[in-house]
Amino acid sequence: MLAYPQTQKAEKVALLLAQFAVGALLEEVRLTPKPGLVDLRGNGCHHDLTLELMERSALSLFSTFYEIAVFATGKQPSQQVREQLGLIGRKGEKQMLLATNGVNTHKGAIWALGLITGAAAMLISNSLDNEVTGDAILFLAGSIAQHNDRFVPVLETNGEKVRRRYLVRSAKEEAVKGFPSIRKIAFAAWDKYGKEDEDIRRLNVLLSLIAFIDDTCILNRSYMQILTNIKQSAKQILDNGGLGIAANWKLYIQLENYIQQYWVSPGGSADLLAATIFIHKILENFKNN
Secondary structure (H helix, E strand, C coil): CCCCCCCCHHHHHHHHHHHHHHHHHHHHCCCCCCCCCECEEEECCCCCCCCCHHHHHHHCCCHHHHHHHHHHCCCCCCCHHHHHHHHHHHHHHHHHHHHHHCCCHHHHHHHHHHHEEEEEEEHHHEEHHHHHHHHHHHHHHHHHCCCCCCCCCCCCCCHHHHHHHHHCCHHHHHCCCCHHHHHHHHHHHHHCCCCCCCHHHHHHHHHHHHCCCCCCHHHHHHHHHHHHHHHHHEEEHHHHCCCCCCCCCHHHHHHHHHHHHHCCCHHHHHHHHHHHHHHHHHHHHHHHH
């Protein structure tokens, strides 16, 4: 039995996946309060971003995720698939930049959520119900990312500069390995804090990512000691039980003030949180459905 009824058109699945991807981006940006990140209170540590701009950017990507899902349905990872998904993603970046008047709002999210969208479309169209799991989606996304895209522009991104300077894992390496930060950190935190209010749960997932990954967005604006201090502060909150405990909000405010002081932003962690929200939307709809 397929993970969705055989009479249901693949187009409907693609529409749902695109809806879930955009919904995850909107829910991530609206989650409040987030340290250094755009939320309902304001722009965080960003001069060029606003909530309205981020929302407009997310909505502009619906057609990109839809096109990725349609193309990937029924396929398996290959170089041809990787290159076509890359082409769609780069077209999506241009749509995003048109919507934002040239501001890079979601380039990292297009990469991560685009791969996950393609992997989910493959898995849902080819698999049995019990094979639609978060790990299965992420490992399949990694299999796609492992293939070479001959048409990627030869441009050195900020993330690649940081990776070379500090020998930390890049977004591409994270994807190729099957997104271990989501599988091992975000999923564990999502389950651990499952009885909390949904916003508290998601903030604790964000804190878990901040505490354990080498966020290249932070490093791009600062240096390793700043990142280490931020990670230690986030871990202290989690070690004390997370944000479901009222006393820990004082530590959270201190962390936010520190991030504000050094004008850094955990954007990589935010992208991984959005990807985690996206995957759980997929699982809630397609697993055992």
